[in-house]
Structure formats: C-alpha cells, structure tokens
Amino acid sequence: MPVHAENEATLVAEAREGKAEAFTQLVNRYERNIYRLALNLTGNREDAEDVLQEAFLKAYSHLDQFQGNSRFYTWLVRIAVNEGLMKLRKRRSDKSASLDEMVETEDDAVPREVVAWEDTPEQRYAKTELQSILSEAVESLEPAFRMVFVLRDIEDFSTQETAELLNLSIPAVKSRLLRARLKLRQRLNKYFTRG
Amino acid sequence: MLCTEVMRQLSEYLDGELDAALVQELEQHLSDCQDCRIVVDTTRKTIEIYCNTEPAPLPPEVRTRLHKALARRLAKGR
Numbered sequence: 001m002p003v004h005a006e007n008e009a010t011l012v013a014e015a016r017e018g019k020a021e022a023f024t025q026l027v028n029r030y031e032r033n034i035y036r037l038a039l040n041l042t043g044n045r046e047d048a049e050d051v052l053q054e055a056f057l058k059a060y061s062h063l064d065q066f067q068g069n070s071r072f073y074t075w076l077v078r079i080a081v082n083e084g085l086m087k088l089r090k091r092r093s094d095k096s097a098s099l100d101e102m103v104e105t106e107d108d109a110v111p112r113e114v115v116a117w118e119d120t121p122e123q124r125y126a127k128t129e130l131q132s133i134l135s136e137a138v139e140s141l142e143p144a145f146r147m148v149f150v151l152r153d154i155e156d157f158s159t160q161e162t163a164e165l166l167n168l169s170i171p172a173v174k175s176r177l178l179r180a181r182l183k184l185r186q187r188l189n190k191y192f193t194r195g
Numbered sequence: 196m197l198c199t200e201v202m203r204q205l206s207e208y209l210d211g212e213l214d215a216a217l218v219q220e221l222e223q224h225l226s227d228c229q230d231c232r233i234v235v236d237t238t239r240k241t242i243e244i245y246c247n248t249e250p251a252p253l254p255p256e257v258r259t260r261l262h263k264a265l266a267r268r269l270a271k272g273r
Contacts, residue, residue: 020269027265031258036250049257053264060268114230117237122244131251134244153245178206185234185241192240 012072016063023063027056030073033155034080040150041084043139051087055080074161081147081165088143113189121192137187145180152177196224201231209239 008029014022031052038051058079059066066075122130138146138154151162152173163173201224207213208221225232 016273018273023269024262024265027261031261032250032253035253035257039251049260052257053261056261056265057268060265060273063273114233115237116233117240121240122248127249130244130248134248135251138245153242156246174206178203181206181209181238181241182202182234184245185238188241188244189237192237 008072009068012063012066012068015060023060026072030076031056033073034076037077037080037150037155038084039135040138040154041081041147042087043135043146044087047084047087047091051080051083054083058083074157077151077155077157078165081151084147113186115189115193117189117192118194121194125191133188133191137184140187141180141183145176145183148173148176149180149184153181196220198224198228198231201225201228202234205235205238208235209242 008026011022011026015026034055035048035052038048038055039045042048042051055076059076062079066072118124125133138149141149147166148162148168151157151165152159157165159170159173159177162168162177163170166173168176201221204213204217204221208218213221225235
C-alpha cells in the first residue's frame with residue numbers, strides 16, 4: 001500500500017475511534033480539493049461552501065459506513081457529489097436545466113466554428129483572469145455535462161469511477177464527456193484563437 | 196473515415212483508449228482534413244489547460260467557517 005494511502009487508512013481508523021485530531025488532519029488534507037470540486041459542480045460560491053461543510057460533517061457522522069474498499073478520498077467525493085446533486089436539484093425550479101434532460105441528442109456535438117488556437121494560448125492571460133475564464137466556461141455547461149467533465153478531466157477520475165459516482169452507464173459518461181469537451185472548446189474559442 | 200466518425204471517436208482518441216486500427220484510420224483522415232485537425236488540436240488543448248491550471252484557492256473565511264462547524268460537531272464526539 002502506498003505510504004500516503006497507508007497514512008490515510010490510519011487516520012480514518014483513529015477518527016473512527018473518536019480522535020478528533022485525526023479527522024481534522026483528513027479535513028486539512030482534502031478541504032481544497034472538495035471545495036474546488038463543489039465550486040465546479042455547483043458553479044456557485046454559496047452552494048459550494050454548503051457542499052464543503054455538509055460533505056465533511058456527513059463523512060464524520062457516517063465514518064462507520066466507510067468500508068475501506070475504496071480510498072477515503074473517493075468515498076468523500078461521493079458524498080460531496082451527492083450533496084452537489086441535491087443543490088442542483090433544488091435549483092431546478094429556477095433557470096437551471098434538469099440533470100437528465102435530453103442530453104443524448106447529438107445536434108450540437110458537431111463543431112460549428114473551426115479556428116486554430118495559439119500553441120500555448122493560456123499564457124495570454126494572467127493566472128486569476130485565466131481561472132475566471134475557465135470557471136465561467138465550465139459553469140455555462142448544463143449540469144449533466146458539467147458533472148462528467150469535472151470528475152473526468154478536472155478531478156482525474158476514470159470513466160468507470162465517474163460512472164459509479166454519478167450512477168451512469170459507461171457509454172453515457174463517454175457521450176457526455178465528448179459533448180462537454182466540444183462545448184468547452186467552442187466556448188473558449190473567443191479567448192484562445194490565434195491572431 | 197468521415198469527419199462525423201472522427202468526432203464520435205475524438206474523446207477516446209485523445210484519452211489513448213482507441214483501438215490501434217482505428218487510430219491509424221483516424222490519423223490518416225487528420226493528415227488530409229485541416230478542420231478535423233484543428234478540432235482535435237483545440238480539444239486536446241482544452242483538456243490540457245483544465246488539467247494544468249491551479250484551482251482557485253479555498254478562501255480563508257470559508258475555511259474558518261468550515262473548521263468552526265467541524266469543531267462544534269467533533270465536540271459532540273462519535
């Protein structure tokens with residue numbers, strides 16, 4: 001077992017025994033990742049903060065249910081994803097799209113605008129400006145695409161893990177990922193086009 | 196291979212998950228089709244930019260509120 005994972009298992013065991021310091025160490029280790037995930041999933045700072053808090057509070061309350069079959073971090077992400085989904089469903093009544101609405105059509109999968117980018121277009125922007133461009137583009141995706149893109153390409157989970165985290169089939173993950181990538185490419189065109 | 200087929204296989208090609216025979220067909224198409232080449236290149240860059248960019252930091256006030264909420268919960272014990 002890698003040292004990092006072994007250490008994680010020890011911390012989880014100690015937290016289960018009621019050692020608050022051990023759980024705090026787990027929080028310190030993953031709070032940034034969970035916040036980034038929550039922010040990308042919900043596209044909203046207030047919701048992201050709620051998801052962050054709920055994910056860690058629920059993880060602590062349900063530590064006994066953690067089987068140890070996966071990494072603690074994967075289990076934590078699953079809780080955060082569920083919290084994020086609940087936030088999005090609550091917002092469904094407003095302008096946000098349904099998570100499952102008609103995402104399998106392919107009408108917009110074909111690129112409409114084909115223009116080349118510079119070799120390293122991201123260098124055109126300062127760090128914070130680039131972060132803001134990228135966040136806005138992700139937030140503009142429909143939730144069904146955003147969830148898959150965030151887990152696969154930002155959080156680096158495999159297709160199989162993403163399917164399990166979102167209760168989707170592997171073909172559905174692949175199809176949504178392709179469309180999310182193409183939509184993002186299209187939305188970033190105006191910032192990164194050569195010339 | 197047609198352009199529409201290239202688009203269908205794009206993700207798996209970029210993820211290195213495409214069958215070798217299909218890779219050869221797809222790359223043959225790319226050598227003749229500038230539009231598809233651009234789409235493949237810009238989609239690859241899209242993924243790379245997201246992979247390589249540092250995430251926005253956790254705002255200190257958000258972290259403080261998280262740790263306060265946790266301290267209250269942890270004080271109750273398991």
